[in-house]
Amino acid sequence: MTDWLWLGFDAVQVIALWVLGWLACSSRDVRRAITLFIAFGLLLALTWARLSAPDLALAEAAIGAGISGALLLAASRDQVAQSGPSSAQPLILRGLINLLSLGLFVLLGLALWYGIPQPRNELMLEVQAMLPDSGVSNPVTAVLLNFRAYDTLLELAVVLSAVMAIVALGPMRPTVAPAGFLLSGLTRWLTPMLVTVAGYLLWVGSHAPGGAFQAGAVLASALILLLLSRLPNQPAINAGLLRGLLVLGIAVFVGVGLVSMLFNQHFLAYFPGTDGGLILLIETAATLSIAAALTLAYAGGHPADWDRFENRQLPDSAGENA
Amino acid sequence: MADPIVWSIMLPLLASLLALAWPRRAAAVALGGAILGLLASIALLVEIGQQATVTHHLGGWQPGLGIALRADAFSALLLVMAMLVVTATTFYAGSYFSDRMQAQRFWPLWMMLVAAIAALLLSGDLFNLYVTLELLGLSAVALAALGNSRASLEAAIRYLTVGLLGSMAFLAGVALIYGGYGVLDLSQLAQQAKPEILTLTALGLMTSGLLIKAALFPMHFWLPAAHSSAPAPVSAALSALVVKVSVYLLVRLWLDVFEPALPATAGLLLGALGSAAVLWGSWQAYRTQRLKLLAAYSTVAQVGYLFLFLAVILGMTDPALRQQALAALLVLALTHGFAKSALFLCAGVVLHRAGHDRIPDLGGTARALPMTTFVIALSCVALIGLPPSGTFLAKWHLISDSITTGQWWWIPVIMAGSLLAAAYSFRVLGHAFAPGDNSGPMVHWAREELPALTLALLATVVLGLGAAGIWDLVAASDLYPGAAS
Amino acid sequence: MIDQTLMYGICGAGLFAIGLRATLLQSLLLLRVLALNVCGAGVFLLFVAIAYRGPAQAADPVPHALVLTGIVVAVSAMAMAVALGRRLSQLEKDSG
Numbered sequence: 001m002t003d004w005l006w007l008g009f010d011a012v013q014v015i016a017l018w019v020l021g022w023l024a025c026s027s028r029d030v031r032r033a034i035t036l037f038i039a040f041g042l043l044l045a046l047t048w049a050r051l052s053a054p055d056l057a058l059a060e061a062a063i064g065a066g067i068s069g070a071l072l073l074a075a076s077r078d079q080v081a082q083s084g085p086s087s088a089q090p091l092i093l094r095g096l097i098n099l100l101s102l103g104l105f106v107l108l109g110l111a112l113w114y115g116i117p118q119p120r121n122e123l124m125l126e127v128q129a130m131l132p133d134s135g136v137s138n139p140v141t142a143v144l145l146n147f148r149a150y151d152t153l154l155e156l157a158v159v160l161s162a163v164m165a166i167v168a169l170g171p172m173r174p175t176v177a178p179a180g181f182l183l184s185g186l187t188r189w190l191t192p193m194l195v196t197v198a199g200y201l202l203w204v205g206s207h208a209p210g211g212a213f214q215a216g217a218v219l220a221s222a223l224i225l226l227l228l229s230r231l232p233n234q235p236a237i238n239a240g241l242l243r244g245l246l247v248l249g250i251a252v253f254v255g256v257g258l259v260s261m262l263f264n265q266h267f268l269a270y271f272p273g274t275d276g277g278l279i280l281l282i283e284t285a286a287t288l289s290i291a292a293a294l295t296l297a298y299a300g301g302h303p304a305d306w307d308r309f310e311n312r313q314l315p316d317s318a319g320e321n322a
Numbered sequence: 323m324a325d326p327i328v329w330s331i332m333l334p335l336l337a338s339l340l341a342l343a344w345p346r347r348a349a350a351v352a353l354g355g356a357i358l359g360l361l362a363s364i365a366l367l368v369e370i371g372q373q374a375t376v377t378h379h380l381g382g383w384q385p386g387l388g389i390a391l392r393a394d395a396f397s398a399l400l401l402v403m404a405m406l407v408v409t410a411t412t413f414y415a416g417s418y419f420s421d422r423m424q425a426q427r428f429w430p431l432w433m434m435l436v437a438a439i440a441a442l443l444l445s446g447d448l449f450n451l452y453v454t455l456e457l458l459g460l461s462a463v464a465l466a467a468l469g470n471s472r473a474s475l476e477a478a479i480r481y482l483t484v485g486l487l488g489s490m491a492f493l494a495g496v497a498l499i500y501g502g503y504g505v506l507d508l509s510q511l512a513q514q515a516k517p518e519i520l521t522l523t524a525l526g527l528m529t530s531g532l533l534i535k536a537a538l539f540p541m542h543f544w545l546p547a548a549h550s551s552a553p554a555p556v557s558a559a560l561s562a563l564v565v566k567v568s569v570y571l572l573v574r575l576w577l578d579v580f581e582p583a584l585p586a587t588a589g590l591l592l593g594a595l596g597s598a599a600v601l602w603g604s605w606q607a608y609r610t611q612r613l614k615l616l617a618a619y620s621t622v623a624q625v626g627y628l629f630l631f632l633a634v635i636l637g638m639t640d641p642a643l644r645q646q647a648l649a650a651l652l653v654l655a656l657t658h659g660f661a662k663s664a665l666f667l668c669a670g671v672v673l674h675r676a677g678h679d680r681i682p683d684l685g686g687t688a689r690a691l692p693m694t695t696f697v698i699a700l701s702c703v704a705l706i707g708l709p710p711s712g713t714f715l716a717k718w719h720l721i722s723d724s725i726t727t728g729q730w731w732w733i734p735v736i737m738a739g740s741l742l743a744a745a746y747s748f749r750v751l752g753h754a755f756a757p758g759d760n761s762g763p764m765v766h767w768a769r770e771e772l773p774a775l776t777l778a779l780l781a782t783v784v785l786g787l788g789a790a791g792i793w794d795l796v797a798a799s800d801l802y803p804g805a806a807s
Numbered sequence: 808m809i810d811q812t813l814m815y816g817i818c819g820a821g822l823f824a825i826g827l828r829a830t831l832l833q834s835l836l837l838l839r840v841l842a843l844n845v846c847g848a849g850v851f852l853l854f855v856a857i858a859y860r861g862p863a864q865a866a867d868p869v870p871h872a873l874v875l876t877g878i879v880v881a882v883s884a885m886a887m888a889v890a891l892g893r894r895l896s897q898l899e900k901d902s903g
Contacts (some may be wrong), residue, residue, distance in 0.1 A: 006862075010811055014818040017852075021822050025829035025842045037841050044848055051815065051859045052866040056851075059878050068844065068882050075837055075889040078896060094832065101828035107523050108820035108853075111498055115520025116808055116816075119860060120504025124867040126387045139868035140875070148872060150380045150389045154441060154453045155876045157335060158460060161434050162883035164342065165464030166890040168427035170897065213879055247339045254332055254339075267328045269382035290879075297886035300893060307423060449873050456880050460887060467891055472902065475895040479836060482888055486843050487830060493877065494823060494850045500870065501816075501857040 013047055034072045041065025054209035055140045058201070062217035063294075070224060071298055074173060078300075135275025136206040144211065145279045149268045153253045156286060160246060163293045167302035179229040187229040194222035202287050206276060212283040216290025223295040237303040242292060249289030253282050326365035327378050327391050330401060331440040333358045338433035348429035349416050355433050356412040359440070360405040363398070370398045374798045377446070385446065385507040392446035392508070395795035396652055400570055401443050403656045404563050406780065407663045408436050410773035414667050415555040417769045418674075428468055428553075435461040435559060442567050448496050448506045451571065455492060455535070459485040462564050466552040477547035484534055484544045492531035498524035508579050512802040517583040525580050529572060536568035538592075538629055539599035542622045546606075549618035554670025557614060558663035561621040566655055569628050573651070577635065577644075578802040584636070593633025597735040599626025604742035608749065613669045613679040616746060617662060620705055623739060624658045630732050631720055637727040642797070649796035650719035653789050657712030660781035661704035667774035668694045668701070674770070681750055686758020693771045695754050700778035702747035707740050712785030812856045819852030836892040840885050847881045 020043060024036035041064045048056035127139055127147065134142035144152050179187070198219040205211030256278055257268040264271060270278050296302075337355025341348040369376050370393060378391040393401070415432070419425035438461055442454040463485065467478035496506070502520040505511050515521060537545040545565070549557045576584060603623030607616045631651040638644050671694045672687060673679050688695040707713040717736060724732045785792075826846025833839040851874045858870035 007810065010814050014814055017818055018821050018825070021825050021845045021848070025825055025833075025838075025845055027838075030835065030837060033838055033841055037844070040845070040848070044852075047815070047852070048855060051811065051855050052862075053855050053858070053871050053874075056855065056871055056874055056878075059875055063878055063882050064844075064848075068885060071882070071886055071889060072837065072841065075893065078889075078893040097828055097831045101824040104827065105820050105824035107526075108494070108498075108823065109817050111520040111523040112501070112813065112816045112820065112853075113808075115498065115502040115518065115523075116812065116857065118808060119812070119857070119867070120501070121867070122504045123386065123506075123869050124860075126384075127868055130383070130387060139865070140871045143868050143872040144875065147381060147383050147388050148450075148869075151447075151450055151453055151872075151876055154450070154457055155879055157434065157437065158453065158457045158880050159883045160338075160342075161431065161457060161460045161464060162887040164427070164431050164434070165460070165467065165887050168431070168464065168468065169890050169894040173893075211875075213875060243343050247343045250335070251339055254336060258332065261325065261328065264382065266382040267325070267332075267378065267380050294882070297883065297890075300890055449876075453876065453880070456884070460884060463891075464887070467894075470894075470898075472895065472898050475891060475898060479888065479891050479895065482884070482891065483830065483836075483839055483843070486884055486888075487827070487846075490823075490827075490843065490846050490850060493847075494853065497850055497853040497857065497870075500854070500873075506869075 010050070013043070013050065016043055017047065030076045034069065034076060037072065038065050038069035041068065055138075055211065055214070058209060058214045059217065062214055062221065066221060067217055067224075067294055067298065074298060074300065078173070133272075133275070135270070135277075135279055138205060138207055138209065138211070140209075141205050141211050141279070145282060146270070146275060149253075149257075149282075152286075153250065153257070153268075156250045156253065156289065159290065159293045160250060163246060163296050166297055166300065167306060170301045172303055173300040175228070175230055184229045187225045190225060191222045194218055194225070198222070198287065198291075202283055203280075205283065206280065212286040213290060215283075216287040217294060219287060219291035220294035220298070223291060224298050227295070227299060237305075239303060239306045242296070242303065242306075245288050245292040246296075247289070249282075249286040252285035256282055324365070325378055326362045326369060327376050327393055327444055329362040330359060330366055330405075331391075331437055331444060333362055334433045334436035334440060338430045338437060341433055342430040345426040348426050352429040352433050353412050353416070356405070356409040356436065359436060360402075360409050363401045363405045363440075366393055367398045367402050370395055370799075371795065375801050386505060386510055389450050390446040390507060390509075391444045392801060393444050394799035394801040395792075396574075396648065396799065396801075397443045397570070399652060399656060399792060399795070400566070401440060403659045404436070404439050404443070404567075407558065407562050407659055407777060410777050411555045411558050411663060411667065414670070414770060414773040418553065418555055418670060424468060424470070428465070431461055431464050431468075432555075432559075435465060435564075439563055439567055443570065446508050448499060448508060448511065452489065452493050452496055455531075455568075455571075456489055458564060458567070459489060459535070462560060465556040466548050466560065468556065469552050471551065473547065474551040477544070477551050480544045481548040484541075488531035488534035490531070491527045491534075495524040495527035495531070498527070509802050512579045512581075515580050515583045517585070521580070521583045522585065525575070525583060528575060532568050532572040532575075533595075536565055536572065536625055537622060538625055539595050539602055539622065542599065542603070542625075545622060546615055546618040549621065550612065550614040554614075554666050554673065557617070557669075558666035561617065561666060562659040562663040565621060565625060566659055569625060569655070573632060573648075576632065577648070589633040589636030592629045592636075593729075593732060596626040596629030596633060597732065599623060600630065600735055600739040601626075601742075604739050604746070608742055608746040611681055613672060613681055613684070613750065614666070616681065616750065617665045617669060620665075620743070620746070621662060623743070624662070624705070627717075627720075627736070627739065628655060630735065631716075634720060634723050634727060634729055634732065637729050638723065643723070643726075645797045645799075646793065647719065647723050649793045650716045650723075652796060653712045653785060653792055654716035654720075656792075657704050657716065657781045657785050660777045660785070661701040661711075661713075664697055664774045664777035664781065665701040665705075667770075667777070668698045671770050671774070681753050684750070684753040684758070685756040687754040689758070691771075693775060695751070697771070697774045697778045698754065699751055700782050702743075702751065704778070704781040706743040706747055710786035711782040712789060713781075715786060715789050809859060809861055811859050811861075815852055815856035815859070819849045819856060822846070822849030822852060825849070836888065840888045844881055844885060847877065851877055
C-alpha cells in the first residue's frame, strides 16, 4: 500500500517539476520567471531529500534556490541587455529546435530504459569498503574530500575563475535603498544565527549530511544579508583580506596536496591517521573562500578599494576606479 | 616528489593564486609560472620518452575509486606546445596592456587558463574532464571579455552560453555512462565499452558538446567574433590552445576509449563537417577585411583539417598505420598551435602601430615592421602547408592515407583549402608590402616581436625537420588498452 | 530497474530537453541563463536517479558528490553570465 502512495507522490513530483520548469523557461516576464525558478529549486531540494540525498537537498536549498534566486533577482534590476536575436526566430528554426529537444528527450529515455537494467554497485561498494580509511564517516564527504578530492580542488578553481571575471568587469552593484527597520532588525538577529549554523554544518559534515559547500553558502547568505541591510558601523571591506580569503581555499588544498606528495608519494594522499583532521582543515579554508566568492558573485563586482589595493604605491591614482 | 605530471598543473594554478593575491608583481609571477610550467612539461615529456605512458593515482587511491592523471606522447607533446605558446605569449603580453588595471586583471586569469589546459590534457577520469572543461571555458570567456568593448562582451556572452550548452551535453553523456557502466575512469571504461544504445547516446552527447567547444562547422558561429575581438594574447591562446584541446579530447575519446562502440558512418559525418569547415573557413578568411578575423576564420578551417584526419584514421584498420596517422594529426595540431599564435601576436603588433588591423590599409607595414611581416609570412607558410613546415608533412601524410584507404574524396577538399589559404596569405602579404605612408621609422620592438618569431620558427622549421622523433614517440604509446587489444 | 530511477531519470531527461529548448529560443540573457540552469537540473536528476537504491538502502554517494560539484559550478557560471550582461548593458547605455 505504501508503495503505491510513494509512487503517487513521485508521479506528482515529476509532473510538478516539469510544469514548474516549463513555466519558468517559457515565461515572458522576468520577475515571474525568477520566482518560478526559485520555487523550482525548492521543489528540486525536496526531490533530493526524497531520493536519499540529504547533502544535496541542503546544497540545493542554499545554493540552487537561495543564492541563485537572489542573484537573479538582483540581476533583474540591472536591465540586462538583450543579446542574441531580438525578434523571434524563423518558424523553421523554431520547429527544428522543438524537434531536436523532443528527439533528445526520447533518446535519453530509451537509453535509460534499455541501458540501465540494474544498478551498478561497483563504486558504491568500493566506497563503503574504503570509508573507514577516509577519516570521515559521511560517504559523500569522503568522496568529495578524499577519494575524489582533486575534483573539488578544480571546482574551487572554477568558482575563483568566475569571481575573477566578475571583479574584472566593474564595481559592485550599489544598494538600491537603505534598509527599513524590519530588515535591519531581522539582520541583527539572523546574522549570528547563520554564522553559527554555518559552523555547525561545517563540523557535522564529517559524520552527517553537511560540509564545506553548504556551510559556505549559509555563511554567504549571512554576508549578503549584511550587504543588503547596510547596517551602521559596518567596516569597509578590506580588499587585501578579501583577496586572501578568495585564495585561501585552493591554497590550503594545494598546500596539503603537495606536502602529502612529499611524504606519501601521491598528490592529496594525506597521511594515515590524520585524514580527518586534514579534511577539516581544508573544509574550513574552503568554507571561507566559498562564502567570500558567493558574496562577491551576488554583489556583482569588486568593492570600492579593490584597485586602490593594486595601486597602493601610487598615491596620485587613489581616485581611480574602473 | 618529482612528479612533473602533477607540477604541470599545480605550478600554473599556484601562479594564478599568487598573481591574484599580489597584484603588484603579477606579471613577474605569471612569467615565472609559465617558465616553471614549461620546465615541468618538458620533464614529463622526458619521462614519456623513457616509459611511454605516465600515470599518477591522485590520493593514492586506485583509479575508479579515485582519479588518475595519465599522459602519453600525444598529450605530453600537446602540453609542451601549449606551454611554449603560453611562455612566448606571456613575454609578449607583458608589454601589450597599456592599461595597468586591465593588466592586473589579466594575469591571474591567464595562469588559470594554463592550469585548465594542463588539467584537461592530463586527466584520466570522465567527470574530472567535465570539471576541467568548465574551468577552461570560464577562464577563456573571462579573458575574452577583457577587451571591454561592446563587441568583445557580446562575443564573450555568446561564447559563454554556447560553451555552457556544450558542457551540459557532455555532462549528460557522463551521467549515462555512469548509469550504464558504473565507472568513470577512462581505462576501466575502455575495457568495457560496448556498442549499444546507451553508449551511443552518451557518446553522441559528449561529442556534440566537444564539437561545440571545438567550433566545428556548423557549430563554429561563435568563434570568429570571440577570437577577433579579444586582446591579442588572449586570441593567440584561444585559437591555438583552447580549441585544440577540445579536439584532443574528442580524438582521445573516439580512438582510445569508445573505439569498439563507434558506428561506421560516424567518421564520414565528421569528415563531411570537416570538409565544410575547411572550405567555408578558408573562403571567409579570403573575403574578410580584418587581420584578426582572417586568423579566426583560418582557425575554423584548420579545425576542419583535424577532423578530416580523424575521418581518415577511422577508415584505417591496421593499428600501426593508425598510430602513424595519429602522429601526423598531432604534428598538424602542434604546427597550427605555433603558427596561429604567432599570427595573432603579429596582429597585435600591427594593431599597436597602426591603430587598426584592416587588411587593405596595411600598406607600409613591411617597411615599418620588417620582423613582424617576416613572421606573418612564416606563419602563412605553415598555414598553407609549404615545406619545410610541419603542416606540409601532415597534409602529405593525410593525402597519402586518403589514397591508401580509398577515401580519395577528401583530397580535392585538402587541395582547395590549401589553395584558398595561399590566396588569403598572399593577399595579406601583398597589402603589407604595398607602399604606405612612410611616416614611421623602422621599428624593432624585441619584446613584442621576438616571441612571435620564435613561435613561427617552431612551426615552420623545427617541427618540419624534427618530426621523426614525434613519430617514434607516438608509435610507442598505448594509453588506454581496450578490451580488444 | 528501480521504479524511482526510471521515473526520475525520465523527469531529468524531460527537464534537460525543456531547458535546452528554452536556451536556444530565448532572447533575453537572464532567461537564457535560467533555462541553462533548468537544463543542468535535468542532468543532476539523471545522476541522482541513477544513484537511488530504494528506501531500505543508502544511495550511491559518488553521484551525489558529482552533483554537488555540478551545483556549485552552475551557480558560478550563472553569476559570471549575469555580470557580463550587466557590463554590456552599461556599455550600451554609455554609447547611447
